[in-house]
Every structure is written in C-alpha cells, then in structure tokens.
Amino acid sequence: MADETQRPHPPEDVQEVGSPQQFAALAHPLRQRILFALGHRPATISGLAVQLDTRKGNVAHHLKVLREAGLVYVAETRQVRGGTEQYYQRTARRMLVAEPQGAGTAAMFGAFAQELDRSQAESVVTLRHLRLTAEQARRLGETLARLVDEAEEAPAGEPVHGVLVALYERARPEADGPA
Template sequence: MPEQPPYPPTPQEVQEISSPEQFAALAHPLRQRLLFALGRRPATISQLAAHLETAKGNVAHHLKVLRTAGLVHVAETRQVRGGTEQYYQRVARRMIVAEPEAAGTAAMFGAVAQELDRSPAETHLTLRHLHLSPAKAQHLGETLARLIDETEEDAETEPVHGMLFALYQHAQLPEPGGSA
C-alpha cells in the first residue's frame, strides 16, 4: 500500500459514477450511508460503526468495496496504541450518476429512507409529476442543480442536511388496445 500524505487530500468537487464496480458498490444501502457519513470529514471504522450503529467488521467490509471502486480512500493514518488507525474519506464531495442503474438507485433510496427515519428535525419529502416540454424539463433540472450548487454552506458546526435531487421522464403507458 502506498504511503499516505502527511495531510488529508482535498476531495475532488465532482466524481462521475460510470464503471460497473462503482455501480455494484452503490447497490447496497449501508455503502450509501457510509458515503453520506463521509461527506463532511474523514472518519475511522470505529467512528463510522458507532455513528451507523453497526459492527466494525461490517463497516470494514463495505469500506473495502467502496475503496476498490474508487469512491473512498484512506485520507490519513495515525499511530495509536501500537497500531495504525486509518481515516477514510470520500474521493469527491458530490457524485453524479449519469446513467442510473436500478440496483444502485434502489439502494440510494433505501439509504435515504434510513436517514430520513433517523433525522432529529422536520424532513421534507415531495413527489410530484408535471407535464413539461423537454426544454422546460431541462431548464427546471438546470435551475435546481444550480440552486443546489450555489447554496452557500454555513459553518461546520451547523447540522448537515441531505439532499437527493432526481428529475426523470415518466415511462409512457401503452395506448389502449395496444400491446405492452
């Protein structure tokens, strides 16, 4: 394993999810929650296990999958009581899934559902279907993405809020009397 730098590297701003290994890694709710938890700062296996209320071995296994897929890396190591403690970090602050796959999307929604269930504050969850032209749908998507990107964050002492944005075209129903 290569030697780690003496300081944690700054995460990339955006990582596009495109490889089969990345899609497979995203197809489990705990791995999604690990990525959520690593969204702010590096953490150890013990810290993540306590935060997510699961076993350290479980966290270690899923971190290995995420690391192999290139979604997390060891940001720093520290010597503690005769051993080495590793701090894991997401490779990028934001991940874009250009062509979502069903398993990864289902895992992401499952992880978001678990996070919503654990939220100590009021949550907002809305599903709405709109009739939009392709141009208007593109404009709405770009506007919402820009709003998310341009939202200035408060100090790191403030609570973290999760956001999942999806804009998709509904599949068409078959015409009456037509075949499915």
C-alpha cells in the same frame, strides 16, 4: 500520540460514476449511508460505526468495497497506541451518475429512507409530476443542481441536512391494446 504519515488531499469536486464495479458498490444502503457520512470530513471505521449505529467489521467490509470501486480512499493515517488508524474520505464532493441503474438507485432510496427514519427533525419530501417541454426540463434540472451546489453551508457543529434531487421523465404507459 498522533503521528500523521500521510497528508490528506481534498476530494475532487465531481466524480462520474459509471463502471459496473461502482454500480455494484452503490447497490447497498449501508454503503450509501457511509458515503453520506463521509460527505463533510474524513472518518475512521470506529467513528463511522458509532455514527451509523453498526459494527466496526460491517463498516470495514463496506469501506473495502467502496475503496476497490474508487469511491473512497484513505486520506490520512495516524499511529495510535501501537496501531495504525486510517481516515477515509470520499473521492469526490459530489458523485454524478450519468446513467442510473436500478440496483444503485434502489439502494440510494433505501439509504435515504433509513436516514429519514433516523431523523428527529421535520423533513420535506415531495413527489410531483409536471408536464414539461425538453427545454423546460433542462432549465429546471440546471436550476435544481445550481441551488444545491450554491447552498451556503453553516459552520461546523451545525446539523447536517441531506438533499436528494431527482428530475426524470416518467415512462410512457404501454397501450392497453390496439388503438
């Protein structure tokens, strides 16, 4: 007996992440994995616990942190067997971190590494350093973002693939002494 008491509304297309509370929320690999899991459809605490192979209490705690940071919301509630089941959804399809911070970036890469470890399919991971002008870097960044945004999604039931895109300027090495 499912009784919808709240209609889901679609997530925003892009949300800019920038508050200290949001960076703190992103600084844990399980919270990153929860955000990945909520990328295509809302899910309950129980469903996420099964999908992420962790305890419901663990998922509930991390969802609370993400919700307080404004990164997820309750999209729908249903009355089931005398209780209320909540379906959580990301607040945005894509989250843009304008000024990445170390802890959040480390957590994102930790979650990425966990996802790779759990994947049974062949993965592609490449790190390459290129000498680029500012204009070339801008164009490459726009092209990469466009490729990901325009990727055509297969119907439900097909495997979900993670895509991690990063373009950054390497820090210049410090001089080893006087020039």
